[in-house]
Each structure stands twice: as structure tokens, then as C-alpha cells.
Amino acid sequence: MNEKPVLVGVDGSASALHAVRWAAREAVRRGRALRLFHACFLPPKPHVPVALPRDYRDALLEQGRQWLGEAADAVKKVEPEVVIHTDLRAGVAADLLVTESAEAELVVLGSRGLGGFSGLLVGSVAVALAHHGHCPVVVVRGKTLESEPPEGGPIVVGVDNSDNCDAALDFAFAGAALREVPLIAVHTWTDLTLEHGWPVMPMQLDYRLIGEDEARGLTEHLAAWRTKYPEVEVIERSVRDRPVRGLLKAAEAEDAQLLVVGSHGRGGFAGMCLGSTSQGLLHHSSCPVAVIRS
Ligand SMILES: Nc1ncnc2c1ncn2[C@@H]1O[C@H](COP(=O)(O)OP(=O)(O)O)[C@@H](O)[C@H]1O
Ligand SMILES: [Mg+2]
Incomplete structure (x- = not known):
């Protein structure tokens, strides 16, 4: 199947899970697969002031794998039929997602992630994709950061x-x-x-x-x-x-x-x-x- 999937960014945040559920419904509506994507930033060695334990990178990748697993579970609860692909990559999220957006039908992101600071209205990855994405970009928002986005309206x-x-x-x-x-x-x-x-x-x-x-x-x-x-x-x-x-x-x-x-x-x-x-x-x-x- 060479039809482009709906791509969604996963980073372990509640906001990203709202995006995942929204993207799952959208994938079903469009008859497309859903691609759950996590970019794991592995700090290059010279930038780290202390010697890292040898398995530090493995731990980061394992965390990413867990987040993708949680996202897949969330999808199965709302849209059990949708075809899911998970993708764990090492690198900078905004950069990788912009590149991957060229191969997507639609990119879906949460408005916030795990970074940022309280009071920030929209995160940097979401902003980067809105500026530079190669396909339509949906930033999922609700009345508050915690609330599910509205459904069913016009x-x-x-x-x-x-x-x-x-x-x-x-x-x-x-x-x-x-x-x-x-x-x-x-x-x-x-x-x-x-x-x-x-x-x-x-x-x-x-x-x-x-x-x-x-x-x-x-x-x-x-x-x-x-x-x-x-x-x-x-x-x-x-x-x-x-x-x-x-x-x-x-x-x-x-x-x-x-x-x-x-x-x-x-x-x-x-x-x-x-x-x-x-x-x-x-x-x-x-x-x-x-x-x-x-
Ligand atoms: N490392 C990442 N891998 C994949 N998607 C990500 C990653 N980081 C953020 N995202 C996506 O971008 C959304 C917004 O996060 P971000 O812009 O990083 O906000 P913040 O600055 O609050 O961390 C997240 O909900 C998620 O959908
Ligand atoms: Mg972030």
C-alpha cells in the first residue's frame, strides 16, 4: 500500500496522547494507516560534561519504546481496527518530523509536550511543523491542556x-x-x-x-x-x-x-x-x- 499514512508525534505527554487519539480517528475517516513516531534525542558524547553510563542511550531508547507502546494502547481503545506502524528514531524531533511530513497525508501533534515551561501556549515542535511541514498540519488543542479536544461540532x-x-x-x-x-x-x-x-x-x-x-x-x-x-x-x-x-x-x-x-x-x-x-x-x-x- 503506497497511500501516505497519518503521522503523529509521540513524546510521552498527555497532550501527545490527545493528538494520538485524534489522529487515529482521522486515519479511520480517511482509510489510512496511522504512523506513531517518536524522535529520541541522544546527546552527542562531547556535549555531556560527565561520563554517561554505557547503557544511557539504551535507556532513552527504551523510554521512547514505552511511550510508543502507550500510544498504541491508546489507539486500540478508540479505534481498534486502524493499522498502526510505530517508528522510533534517534535525532531532533522537529527536524525529523519536518522531513517525514513529506511522506505523510497529514501530521498531527499535541499543542504541548514534555518540554517547555508552564504558561507556554504552544510548544516548539508544534510551531516548527506549522512553519515548515510539507503536508497539512493539525495541532490538537482543547479548552485546557488536560481536556480532550471537542468532537462532533462543525x-x-x-x-x-x-x-x-x-x-x-x-x-x-x-x-x-x-x-x-x-x-x-x-x-x-x-x-x-x-x-x-x-x-x-x-x-x-x-x-x-x-x-x-x-x-x-x-x-x-x-x-x-x-x-x-x-x-x-x-x-x-x-x-x-x-x-x-x-x-x-x-x-x-x-x-x-x-x-x-x-x-x-x-x-x-x-x-x-x-x-x-x-x-x-x-x-x-x-x-x-x-x-x-x-
Ligand atoms: N521527541 C518527539 N518525538 C515525536 N513527537 C514529538 C516529540 N516532541 C514533541 N513531539 C510532538 O510535538 C507536540 C508538541 O510538543 P513540543 O512542541 O515539544 O512542546 P513542549 O515545548 O511543551 O515540549 C507533542 O505533543 C508531540 O505531538
Ligand atoms: Mg518538547
């Missing part, structure tokens, strides 16, 4: 009415079709803080007309996907808000199971890997976030 997709979000739209429509849930397409249209110009140069803006124009733009932009996925119920929301706030509000109000965004939008600069909206959502969403590179 999917929310962020639409900036430019071509930059077309890959995200395709992913979101396909996801809604597979799950048979509604898709809420949210377009926010005040990423500029226009009001701040007023004291300098007072201007009269007809927000009603602007709003109508933006809503029309959203409808036009979605037309092709409605045709491609006629079975998906689409709810259009064109809102006068800034992107991160508008998308978080929509996802929370609707109890969404997934927020889908492109890796970057109309702002940004050449060479930028991840736009500010995607970054904001990765840090603050209460449901899983999918970042789709076009």
Missing part, C-alpha cells in the same frame, strides 16, 4: 477571499464532507484599524456598504467549492472583526471541532512561513487547528 474555515486560502478551503470542505458536519466559512474584514486614522484625517466610511461588498466577495469566492462539494452544508459569516478574534469567537460560539486556516494570507512578507492569523490561532484556539500550506 468545522470553521477562515476565508480572506484571496487565492491564499484555496488549499485551506479544499481541506475544510473535504473534512466536512467526510464527517458529515456543516462548514462555517468565516470572512473577517477589518484587519486594518481604520478608526486610528480618524483624529488625523476624519473620514466617513459606510460600513453597511463595505459589509455588503465583503459578504458578496465571500459568496463569490465559495461558489466553486459549493459546486465541488454539493453535499456540504455551508454557513457563510462575513464579520466586521479582526481575523484571530473573529475566528476564535466563531469556533467557540459554534463549539467547532476544527479550525482550518491557510499558512499565510494577504499580509506578511516574502519568505514568511506562517502568517499572524495562523500563529494567533495556534496559541489561543480551544479546538484543534489545521494549518494548510498552499
